Amino acid sequence: MLVSTTGVACLFMVFSTGCIRPSKVELPTPAAQDDALNRPFLAPLELTDDPVQDAIVRVVGEVSCSGTLIADDLVLTAHHCVSERDEKGNVLTRDIPATSVHVELGGDDLPWGEVRVKAIVTPACGYEQGTGDLAILVLSRKLVGMPTFEPSVSPPHLEEEVTPWGFGRCAMSEGAIRRQSRPGGLVNAVDRGVFRADAAICPGDSGGPVLNNKREVIGVISAAVMDTDARTRDSAYFARLDRFQQLFSAAREIADGASASELPPYRSCELP
Numbered sequence: 001m002l003v004s005t006t007g008v009a010c011l012f013m014v015f016s017t018g019c020i021r022p023s024k025v026e027l028p029t030p031a032a033q034d035d036a037l038n039r040p041f042l043a044p045l046e047l048t049d050d051p052v053q054d055a056i057v058r059v060v061g062e063v064s065c066s067g068t069l070i071a072d073d074l075v076l077t078a079h080h081c082v083s084e085r086d087e088k089g090n091v092l093t094r095d096i097p098a099t100s101v102h103v104e105l106g107g108d109d110l111p112w113g114e115v116r117v118k119a120i121v122t123p124a125c126g127y128e129q130g131t132g133d134l135a136i137l138v139l140s141r142k143l144v145g146m147p148t149f150e151p152s153v154s155p156p157h158l159e160e161e162v163t164p165w166g167f168g169r170c171a172m173s174e175g176a177i178r179r180q181s182r183p184g185g186l187v188n189a190v191d192r193g194v195f196r197a198d199a200a201i202c203p204g205d206s207g208g209p210v211l212n213n214k215r216e217v218i219g220v221i222s223a224a225v226m227d228t229d230a231r232t233r234d235s236a237y238f239a240r241l242d243r244f245q246q247l248f249s250a251a252r253e254i255a256d257g258a259s260a261s262e263l264p265p266y267r268s269c270e271l272p
Contacts, residue, residue, distance in 0.1 A: 051147030052215055053107060056179050058167045059137070059207055061101040066166035066179075066208030067137065068217060069148045070248075073255050075103055075117075075137040076151060077207030078220050078239065079126035082135050091128045095120050101137060105146070109176035116140040119260075121251040123244060125269035129223040131193025132269050133239040135207070136251035149209065151241045151248060152216040156195040160187045161213050164221050164236065166205030171228035173202065183233050184210075192271045193243060195219060199236040201226055210238045217241065243271045 059067040059077045062085060067077035082101060084092045098120045104111035119138035126132025156162070163184040169177050182200045189196040201224035210219040219238035226234070241248075250266035 052149075052165075052211070053179060055147045055149050056107075056165050056167075056209060058104040058111065058177075058179075059101065060104060061096055063206075064167070064204050065206045066168070066204065066221070067103065068209040068220075069143065069146055070136070070151055070217075071148055071252070071255070072142040072144060072146060073139045074251055075139065076149075076209070076217070076220060076241075077135050077137060078129075078222055079122050079133045079135045080128050080222070081207045082120050082122065082137075083127040093127050095122055095135075098138075103137065103139065105143070107179040109178065115143065119254050121247060121254060121260075122267070123247055123269050124267040126193075126222075126239065130237065131191075131239070131271070132244070133194075133222040134220060134241065134244055134247065136247065138251060138255045149217045152212075152218045153242050153245060154216075154218065155242045156187050156190055156212075156218050156238075156240065158187055158190060160218075161185070162187060162197050162199070162218070162238070163211050164199050164201065164205060164208055164238070165211065166202070166208030166221060168202030168205030168208075168230075170202040170226070170230040173230045177204065183231065185233060193240055193269075194222065194237050195240060196235060196237050198233045199224065200230055200233045201236050202230050 055069045057067050059065040059081055065077055065081035067075040070076045082095050084094050084096045098117045101117040103115050105113035117137045118140045121136040123132040164182040167177055167179055185198040187195050187197045205221045208221045209217040212218050219240055222237045222239045224236035246266040250263050254260055
């Protein structure tokens with residue numbers, strides 16, 4: 001069972017106010033990061049030789065997170081990355097407006113492209129972390145020619161090796177923000193809505209993909225025990241994708257022009 005840390009996050013780790021201490025965190029913390037930068041649009045750069053990397057993007061709203069292109073007009077990220085917060089930084093059970101979010105393309109601190117979001121598709125749970133910590137962003141335009149990932153419908157398995165990816169940056173990290181893989185490990189626990197493995201996670205990694213050895217996306221980064229060093233591996237919690245197939249179907253329909261009110265219920269957190 002995950003423990004909510006919203007009220008104490010600033011005692012241990014960067015959450016939404018930028019405070020940090022060099023001591024190690026004792027509780028898993030949502031791995032989002034404040035981002036108030038207004039970054040310029042740069043001329044497009046050549047894509048990398050690895051489509052896995054080019055499909056991983058940066059999601060910027062009230063906090064900064066990571067995400068994955070799962071279609072040319074859909075981005076998968078974490079629900080808590082688009083949850084509304086009050087003036088004290090406490091997470092509320094509603095989403096921010098889609099117009100408050102944009103997606104940055106490119107692997108470094110300065111993006112070469114940016115696209116707006118026209119709709120946010122989320123379940124009725126996972127506003128802070130854990131089960132249902134998934135969000136699908138419907139983009140305002142198609143990103144023709146960009147590589148994409150199709151989310152796996154298979155459940156995670158114990159002892160399966162996983163590797164998280166993200167744009168996070170720990171306090172002791174050198175250099176600018178950039179897309180990178182994180183030291184991962186073997187899945188050591190599987191629950192109905194989440195799975196766990198020891199991994200090195202930094203603020204800003206939330207919503208990034210969790211890949212297995214087949215380079216399939218089987219989850220998104222939700223929360224983790226973190227300190228200021230990007231090399232420290234500790235308990236990390238990842239939201240499962242296979243339990244929320246109705247959410248992915250709804251996002252596809254909304255991207256194709258359907259109204260959310262016209263669709264069958266898709267926000268349920270009553271897992272099979």
